[in-house]
Amino acid sequence: MNSASTRAVVVAPAGHSAPALETRSLTRRFGGLTAVNGVSIRVESGTVHAVIGPNGAGKSTLVNLLSGDLAPSHGEIILEGTDITRLGPPQRSLRGLGRSYQKTNVFLPLSVFENARLAAQSRAGSSLRFFRPVLREGAINRQADEAIEAAGLSARRDRIVATLSHGEQRQVEIAMALATAPRVLLLDEPLAGMGAEESSGIVRLLSRLRERHAILLVEHDMDAVFSLADTLTVMVNGTVLETGSPASIRASAAVQAAYLGSEDTHHD
Amino acid sequence: MTHAHASRRASAPALRFLLQVLLIAALASLPWFAEKYYVQFVARIMIMGILAMSLDLLLGYTGLVSFGHAAFYGVAAYVLAMLTPAYQAAGFWTSFPIAVIGAATSALIIGFFVVRTHGIYFIMVTLAFAQMLFFLFHDTRLAGGNDGIYIDVRPDARILGWKPFNLERYDHVYLLVLVLFVLVWLFLRVLLRSRFGHVLAGIRVNEHRMRSLGFETFRYKLACFTIAGALAGIAGYLSAVQFGVVNPEFMGWHQSAAVMMMVILGGMGTLAGPVLGAAAWMLLELGFQSLPVAGSIDLGKHWQLWMGGFIVLTALLLPSGLLGAWSSLARQVSARRGAGPQTTANPMASAGKGRPLDRQP
Ligand SMILES: Nc1ncnc2c1ncn2[C@@H]1O[C@H](COP(=O)(O)OP(=O)(O)OP(=O)(O)O)[C@@H](O)[C@H]1O
């Protein structure tokens, strides 16, 4: 557990010159394996920055480093001009960094609404409040319902999450991430396991969210990636192979060779 | 949903409320018709009920398996014993809050260390701390050592010359226990529906996700551990008042294990469960102890053996405790009567798990 006393250090003025999220030679080793190797990327506000790469490229590890689920071996993470490398997941979340998980990570025995509401409650100040029923906390309940609506789950609002289909559980992931009202959103394969209809609903949602968020999107669905991304980073074996616009990535010979050429063999 | 269905649903809470009021009224009238022995026995059940509910806040609601919960029960009992001068009474209105604060403070200090650990380590460390306290009182002359310490005169409840109740009278002790039992119940009921209660449920289900949602879970677990300790302290104080003697067994691991059994036996994650478990436990203990001598074997003397067997059987046959068995029976009966399917069918509905958080416990 990170000690609460660690202070974030402002390393750059928070003007519009600072990207929403930035990493500097971020590295994470697991024993002999370097899962993320000297990755430096910049995610600008108002854009979707997609990270693609074959299985095992280190994409999820990168997201876990950004959210604080994993500690880096070295390198820095800067959120809106502030070094957050030493902060734990709760503090990063409260600073506006939200995420979803590749492997569904929700509250299975609770209802969809309760899942979203716990997420919304985290934004409402301290929860060391012992007497007032949450049922009467109008703002929290509304925020949860808005997130459920946005994720296209209104019809499932009162269902226990464990009883939902896999695709719907993926939508719960998104609803929870939204309910925390993040400014920077890390999405680890949000579309994996979703049906075509839910999938296109989420793609539409993300293109709406883009305006006021910085989104880092890890995704294997290339149609979605190329329709959403403003910037693409291709990772292979823990390192960044190339970063650029969708057009330049599509045209890149190195990327073709390493990844895109054999794209369809990499679906989960 | 049909109209009849909706109205049945609306009337269920009203019915429950009525039943609860009747139950409390019946309990309150007990001293007027029952003998001293039974009045004291029911008081003990309620005291154990408070202790078991307080443990369930950790065990069933937050998923913290504390194996040293009796420590805080014992601390409050010792605080009263040590505040009571020889052959004189301590003041109730001072000793009671001090004892509860004493229990809460020790829970806060111990919690600060144990709440960082998870799973099996949490079980181990809570047990270790409780044993340290046990031996502190057992092996030093701090408070009578091994033999314990007597409370010669029960606390005096006088405020400005007016004495609302007299704890030298067993029926007044009983009524005080009943009042505190109801207050603890109500407190937990409110607590569980608050923001804090919902955070506890989130921690039980998926602490990792709670952290990534921005909840500093350490803080909430520590608060929960402290509150549970304070409530255990209420039970400990009442026990000391009732027995008039406090010894290290109050905080021994036998006591911790017994409360845990009560919670599991009755049904974790509910408030009625632990109370039911406490009542069942005490009745069984009484029943098994009064078994006759059969041939050369004194069945009653070996009551712990029968109790153990009973626990094993319940664990095997009723995995969600007595209350869980009761509610699934009730569900089956109402399904057979054609009450129709529940709209939000919930596979984990037994024993309160998966019940809407707004309506817990
Ligand atoms: N906790 C861990 N311990 C050891 N090795 C790990 C751990 N997490 C990931 N790895 C390894 O690091 C490498 C990168 O894994 P990662 O999950 O980041 O890949 P990915 O790009 O997300 O792949 P996918 O597309 O399959 O999700 C893999 O070789 C994986 O086995």
Ligand SMILES: [Mg+2]
């Ligand atoms: Mg991955």
